Amino acid sequence: MTSDSEIKKERFPRKLQAFPFVPGATSSELAKAHKFFFLPADFVKSATSLAMIPENTMIPEVAFIGRSNIGKSSLINGLVNRNGLVKTSSKPGHTRMMNFFKIGDKLSLVDMPGYGWKSRDEWGGMILSYLQHRKNLKRIYILIDPSHGLKESDTQIMKLLDGSGLSYQVVLTKVDKLSKTKYSAAKAQIESQLVKDAICCFPMVLGVSSKNKDGLDDLRAAILKAGQLSL
Template sequence: MNEKPDPNDFTPEEIEEGRLLFASECEFFFGAQKLEQLPPFENPEIAFAGRSNVGKSSLINALTGRNRLARASSEPGRTKQLNFFNLGDRLTLVDMPGYGFAKAAKAVKEDWQNTMFAYLRGRPTLARVFLLLDARIELKKSDRDVMDLLDRAAVLFQVVLTKCDALGPNKLLQKRQELEAEIAKHAAAYPYVLTTSSNTGEGIELLRAEIFRLVKPKAN
């Protein structure tokens, strides 16, 4: 098993650059329900994927320091489009529709997979997908299916645990170790799991620093 990541892997400069990046202006600029509606390639993109109600909107809001940038739906699975946000003209954040919603018909779930696979495979500006998993919930078949989909699309993905404030240190460490063993089976998986909490801010600065490494240099 890979060693657990050391926060000291990020220099103080990277931590600060990550903070400054996410202090930049961030605005929603496009929503696409069909592949032919996607905006043109420009800045590097990072996408956030996860089951319905995993806390995607809360995490995006915590990263950007804005309460209402990404809006959570009260009805799981309601968001059906890819939402694009421009962060400081250096990075595009992509909020992907949630998956795994129980009430959806099989045809709807298959359509989600087909659309997302086509997006993932056909987007050369996509630098990484952050796959969000709820720390309180066991890994579901739909989570494994998405990992397989990311493998087939050959898109690098990194697991981010959300709502980690709900677990004690020992249970959180166990959860992290279990997931690192699971992702070791996937060719497209980044080997380290990040732990976060939108409520307490745990892990937010490290995730910002991780994302900073993926952006284009700031213009002089």
């Protein structure tokens, strides 16, 4: 006969200690994703208000967010293999508007303004409203520098996204600056924090380097899967 304590254990399982296993992309999927992102990539428009956001919601869209100077522009350039598609700047906070790009009329990419420690105030209502109401937004990619780990501004943004039930995935940037040992330790620490605190985080942390191109195909494949584009 099942005891009351055993019933309670079944109803209230122990908290996750690690992300559940999610298989990575196959070699075939990586090759197809690589080919997809070499389709023509074009700048669509910049938006400083909701009224200026492109109305075309027929194609899937993903957005890239992160702290100022985290490397969003460089990452998008690396994904589409176009060094000059997205303007980059060494000055933190250079991107003050939402910049929209498209890949072969099949996928939309959005470069979002960087945020700082006053995340909600710095972003304002426009960006949060876009994230909460954009029907074709399939996933938000939060860029984190593993050398610095999760900052308070990052966790603030994640709480906002969790509160709105928005799917996001963490991407560790500039991994070329760390040794394999230090990168593994930093990634493990970040994952442990996400398992403990995050709700809507996709259970796979990716690592990329815009400089030497490592991990770009894995991110490309993840984006296509999130957008339900065939691989």
